[in-house]
Amino acid sequence: MDLSPPHCDYFAAGVCRSCTFIETPISAQLEEKQARCTEFLPGIPSEAWLPPVGGGVRAFRNRAKLAVGGEAGDVTLGILDREWSGVDLSECLIHENVIRSVTPTLKALVNDSGIEPYLVPKRRGELKYVHVTANLSSELMVRFVVRTEHGLGLIKRQLSRIRQALPNAVVISVNLLPEHKAVLEGEREVTLHGEALAMQLAGETQKITLHLRPQSFFQTNTQVATALYNQASQWVDRIDPASVLDLYCGVGGFALFTASGATGSRRVLGVEVSEQAIRSAKRSAKEAGIPAQFFAADATDFAVSLAREEMPELVIVNPPRRGIGEELAGWIERSPIHHVIYSSCNPASLARDLERMPSLHVKEARLFDMFPHTGHLEVAVLLERVSAAQVS
Ligand SMILES: C[S@@+](CC[C@H](N)C(=O)[O-])C[C@H]1O[C@@H](n2cnc3c(N)ncnc32)[C@H](O)[C@@H]1O
Incomplete structure (x- = not known):
C-alpha cells in the first residue's frame, strides 16, 4: 500500500485546511498520536501498548x-x-x-x-x-x-x-x-x-452486518472500525466472561462482535440512548443469529440501577467525547466488575475517567487511526481490577 502523503490540490491552494497534517507522512502522524496518548495516559506502561492500527492515506472516510x-x-x-x-x-x-x-x-x-x-x-x-x-x-x-x-x-x-x-x-x-x-x-x-444502509464488516468468525439508519452514529472509517471491534472481541475471548455489558453501543458493533465470537453461553447486552440505533442492532442480531440483546436507555441510569446479581463480568464503554463521567466511573470502581474495555475518541476525558477508577489497571492499550490527517484519534484500553493482594 502506498503510504506516501497524497497531494491535495485544495490543501495546496489553501482553500481547505481540514486535513491539517495531510502533508506529513502517515508514519510521523502515527508517532505523534502515539506520543500524545502516552502523554495523556502516563500511567500506561510502555509494554502495554500494542502497535498502532493505521487508517489509510486516501479514500478511508465512509x-x-x-x-x-x-x-x-x-x-x-x-x-x-x-x-x-x-x-x-x-x-x-x-x-x-x-x-x-x-x-x-x-x-x-x-x-x-x-x-x-x-x-x-x-x-x-x-x-x-x-x-x-x-x-x-x-x-x-x-x-x-x-x-x-x-x-x-x-x-x-x-x-x-x-x-x-x-x-x-x-x-x-x-x-x-x-x-x-x-x-x-x-x-x-x-x-x-x-x-437502512447495510454496513458489512468482517468479524473473525463471521461477517457481521450493522444496519445503519439515517440518524444513528457510525464510526467514520469502516476498516479501522472493523479492527477496533475485532480487537475488543479478541480481548473478550481471552477473558471469556459469562456476561458482557456494552454501554453506548450505538448500532451494536462491539456487542455483536463479542457475542459472535463466544464459544459457550456468553450473555451480551448492549445499551444505548437512541431507540433508532437499538432497533438497528436488534435487527442485525436477529438476521445474523447472534444471541445479543439490546435495550434503549441512558447508560449511567441503566448501570447504576442493576442489582448485584445482575452485574456483568465485563463492561465495554464507548462514550461520546465527554467520556463516561464521574457517576458511571464511580459505579464501575465500586462494582465487582473485573474487566472493562474502554474505547475513546478523546484521550483527555479517558484520562480523567481512568483516574476515577484507580482499582482498574490498564493491561493493554492500542491506538486506532480512525481519522488520518487530523489530530483526532481513537484509543482502546483493556482494564483489569487489581486485587487487594496485588496492591499491598
Ligand atoms: C462514540 S458513539 C459509539 C457507538 C458504538 N459503540 C459504535 O461503535 O458505533 C457513542 C454513542 O453513545 C450514544 N449515547 C450518547 N449519550 C448516551 C447516553 N447518555 N446513554 C447511552 N448512550 C448514549 C450515542 O447515541 C452514540 O451512539
Whole structure:
C-alpha cells in the first residue's frame, strides 16, 4: 500500500485546511498520536501498548458531510469559507471512491431541483448540507438537510430523478433543521426511500452486518472500525466472561462482535440512548443469529440501577467525547466488575475517567487511526481490577 502523503490540490491552494497534517507522512502522524496518548495516559506502561492500527492515506472516510454553497442552479458541495462562501470539494480524496464518484451527480440533481442553498449571513434559503454514507458494496445513504417544509417538498419532487440517477442510493432522506445553529442536522428526519444502509464488516468468525439508519452514529472509517471491534472481541475471548455489558453501543458493533465470537453461553447486552440505533442492532442480531440483546436507555441510569446479581463480568464503554463521567466511573470502581474495555475518541476525558477508577489497571492499550490527517484519534484500553493482594 502506498503510504506516501497524497497531494491535495485544495490543501495546496489553501482553500481547505481540514486535513491539517495531510502533508506529513502517515508514519510521523502515527508517532505523534502515539506520543500524545502516552502523554495523556502516563500511567500506561510502555509494554502495554500494542502497535498502532493505521487508517489509510486516501479514500478511508465512509461519510461525507457536504455543506451547500453557491446559488440556486450553480451550487457548491464541500465547505463554507470564512465569508460563508461555498468552496467545492467534489474531489476530496479522503472520501471513499464511490462518494467522490457520485458527488458531481448529486450536484447536478441539486442544481436541477432549483433549491436555494441556505445563506448563513442572510438566514435565507433552504438546502444546508448533503450527507452521504457508503458501505463496502458501494451502496449509499443520501440525506438532504433543509430548513423548512418547502425544502422537503422540493426534494420530494425530485425523488424519482434522484433514484434514477443514483440507483445505488438505498436510503434517501430529508432532515429538517429550521434553527440557525452551527450543527449538522436537526431532530426531524423524513425517510423518502429505503430504511437502512447495510454496513458489512468482517468479524473473525463471521461477517457481521450493522444496519445503519439515517440518524444513528457510525464510526467514520469502516476498516479501522472493523479492527477496533475485532480487537475488543479478541480481548473478550481471552477473558471469556459469562456476561458482557456494552454501554453506548450505538448500532451494536462491539456487542455483536463479542457475542459472535463466544464459544459457550456468553450473555451480551448492549445499551444505548437512541431507540433508532437499538432497533438497528436488534435487527442485525436477529438476521445474523447472534444471541445479543439490546435495550434503549441512558447508560449511567441503566448501570447504576442493576442489582448485584445482575452485574456483568465485563463492561465495554464507548462514550461520546465527554467520556463516561464521574457517576458511571464511580459505579464501575465500586462494582465487582473485573474487566472493562474502554474505547475513546478523546484521550483527555479517558484520562480523567481512568483516574476515577484507580482499582482498574490498564493491561493493554492500542491506538486506532480512525481519522488520518487530523489530530483526532481513537484509543482502546483493556482494564483489569487489581486485587487487594496485588496492591499491598
Ligand atoms: C462514540 S458513539 C459509539 C457507538 C458504538 N459503540 C459504535 O461503535 O458505533 C457513542 C454513542 O453513545 C450514544 N449515547 C450518547 N449519550 C448516551 C447516553 N447518555 N446513554 C447511552 N448512550 C448514549 C450515542 O447515541 C452514540 O451512539
